Amino acid sequence: MVTIIDYEAGNLASVARALVKIGQQVEITGNPENIVRSQRIVFPGVGAAGSAMASLKKSGMDAAIVEAVRAGIPTLGICLGTQVIMDRSSENDAQCLGIIKGRVLPFPGSMTGDDGARLKIPHMGWNRISILKSHPVFSGIEEDDQFYFVHSYYPEPDDSSSVIAVTEHGISFASVIGDNNLVATQFHPEKSGRAGLRILENFCRWTV
Amino acid sequence: MGNRGLSKRIIPCLDVRDGRTTKGIKFRNNVDIGDPVEMAEIYYEAGADEIVFYDITASHEKRGLMIDVVRRVAETIFIPFSVGGGIRTVDDMRETLLAGAEKVSVNSAAVKNPAIISEGAKRFGSQCVVLGMDVKRVEKRKDVPSGFEIVINGGRTYMGIDAIEWAKKAEDLGAGEICLNSIDADGVRKGYDIELTRLVSESVKIPVIASGGAGEPVHLYDALTRGKADAALIASMVHYGSYTIGGIKEYLNARGVPVRMRW
Numbered sequence A: 001m002v003t004i005i006d007y008e009a010g011n012l013a014s015v016a017r018a019l020v021k022i023g024q025q026v027e028i029t030g031n032p033e034n035i036v037r038s039q040r041i042v043f044p045g046v047g048a049a050g051s052a053m054a055s056l057k058k059s060g061m062d063a064a065i066v067e068a069v070r071a072g073i074p075t076l077g078i079c080l081g082t083q084v085i086m087d088r089s090s091e092n093d094a095q096c097l098g099i100i101k102g103r104v105l106p107f108p109g110s111m112t113g114d115d116g117a118r119l120k121i122p123h124m125g126w127n128r129i130s131i132l133k134s135h136p137v138f139s140g141i142e143e144d145d146q147f148y149f150v151h152s153y154y155p156e157p158d159d160s161s162s163v164i165a166v167t168e169h170g171i172s173f174a175s176v177i178g179d180n181n182l183v184a185t186q187f188h189p190e191k192s193g194r195a196g197l198r199i200l201e202n203f204c205r206w207t208v
Numbered sequence B: 001m002g003n004r005g006l007s008k009r010i011i012p013c014l015d016v017r018d019g020r021t022t023k024g025i026k027f028r029n030n031v032d033i034g035d036p037v038e039m040a041e042i043y044y045e046a047g048a049d050e051i052v053f054y055d056i057t058a059s060h061e062k063r064g065l066m067i068d069v070v071r072r073v074a075e076t077i078f079i080p081f082s083v084g085g086g087i088r089t090v091d092d093m094r095e096t097l098l099a100g101a102e103k104v105s106v107n108s109a110a111v112k113n114p115a116i117i118s119e120g121a122k123r124f125g126s127q128c129v130v131l132g133m134d135v136k137r138v139e140k141r142k143d144v145p146s147g148f149e150i151v152i153n154g155g156r157t158y159m160g161i162d163a164i165e166w167a168k169k170a171e172d173l174g175a176g177e178i179c180l181n182s183i184d185a186d187g188v189r190k191g192y193d194i195e196l197t198r199l200v201s202e203s204v205k206i207p208v209i210a211s212g213g214a215g216e217p218v219h220l221y222d223a224l225t226r227g228k229a230d231a232a233l234i235a236s237m238v239h240y241g242s243y244t245i246g247g248i249k250e251y252l253n254a255r256g257v258p259v260r261m262r263w
Helices: A012-021 A032-036 A049-059 A061-070 A080-084 A193-205 B036-045 B060-076 B090-098 B108-112 B115-124 B163-173 B194-203 B217-224 B245-254
Strands: A002-005 A026-029 A041-043 A075-078 A102-106 A123-128 A146-151 A153-157 A163-169 A171-179 A182-185 B009-017 B025-027 B031-033 B051-055 B081-084 B103-106 B129-137 B148-152 B157-162 B177-182 B208-211 B231-234
Touching: A002 A012, A002 A032, A012 A026, A012 A193, A012 B060, A026 A032, A032 A061, A041 A061, A041 A080, A049 A061, A049 A080, A061 A075, A075 A080, A080 A153, A080 A182, A123 A163, A146 A193, A153 A171, B009 B036, B009 B208, B009 B245, B036 B051, B036 B060, B051 B060, B060 B081, B060 B090, B081 B129, B090 B103, B090 B115, B103 B115, B108 B115, B108 B129, B108 B148, B115 B129, B115 B163, B129 B163, B129 B194, B148 B163, B157 B163, B163 B177, B163 B194, B177 B194, B194 B208, B194 B217, B217 B231, B217 B245
Parallel strands: A002 A026, A002 A041, A041 A075, A075 A182, B009 B051, B009 B231, B051 B081, B081 B103, B103 B129, B129 B177, B177 B208, B208 B231
Antiparallel strands: A102 A153, A123 A146, A163 A171, A171 A182, B025 B031, B129 B148, B148 B157
């Protein structure tokens, strides 16, 4: 059973459908008690950090997520969920959960690619990841696999040992971060075709 | 290794009316496939990076058929897809996104009421809101200085709005992406309007999808290089089996255009 955290930040149905596709049972919850009792957590999200944090605080889920991760429950952050586990986001200058030390920063305003063309923001579309630290959740993922991103901000952990993979978009940024029982992707595995489903399968099998 | 950074997206577009694709599409054994869900699955397996559904259902009462298609597509493919056509209100957007579409595209509804872009972006996030633009070449004049004018009703109604100005305004209002369709090039299969594509792409920071005119792989190459588009929409060149998505990607990859080659 995978518990998906519902905090009115969109995208839950896509994650749920992808998990069902790979044969998982899914529980979608906004109840802090269910979160701390869960076996496995997916923390998705699309939108802005400020309103996401406001919604998590209002329901008491902020403390529940921190407690669940500290208790060792395998947890997968996705996109905004990944940003919100950091200390603080430049988006709305939001105080976040502080599970991983570091900030969430915006892409610089004017970046150009190798051909001199202006790079678009949001970083939207398919891109590669370079895995720096082998990780069970990324087993079987190859260099040429690509993943679907949609974001204008990215996480920057203080401690580089929390960076599992990086991606290039004008700059090199942390596209997968994690510590112990926590792994978090800036891209959307649920929208990344076969390679994305593979990551979800790996996560569902992961024993910490 | 080359190809660092974002890939250019190849996006097949399916026209849907009353829940069925409008033209029976000939695949492999010349079998007509009219079910948009089945077609989406075929293109997903064939390496599409995203899929666009364009709903040309005329009557509002039959909109539910498209919502049902969206719901079934969302259970079947695990790449982003967008829906355009019947989206006239923020409630239409909401219904379509809840059914499982990643993005919705607004076209004439946004020309008539630009606030739909800002309201949609505020409510669902910019990444969900695509501005569809239908554009025709005209004589340059005071209200259309670029010589590219916004049209609606399939090109029959000229709106007196400059395409470049409209693209910038939509970006300011919160559109997350632009799908740029040249009415002059559409259906002719002689290539995208490269000048238009480059002008719009250089005028905004958000991604631009080139649309209208693709007939062979070199047309995509031109749009994605000289045209500076971030993605290219294709229809008949894959629907009728003349080309495969994989073949088009091979062609682009061999010429140094970054594309997703594993799927």
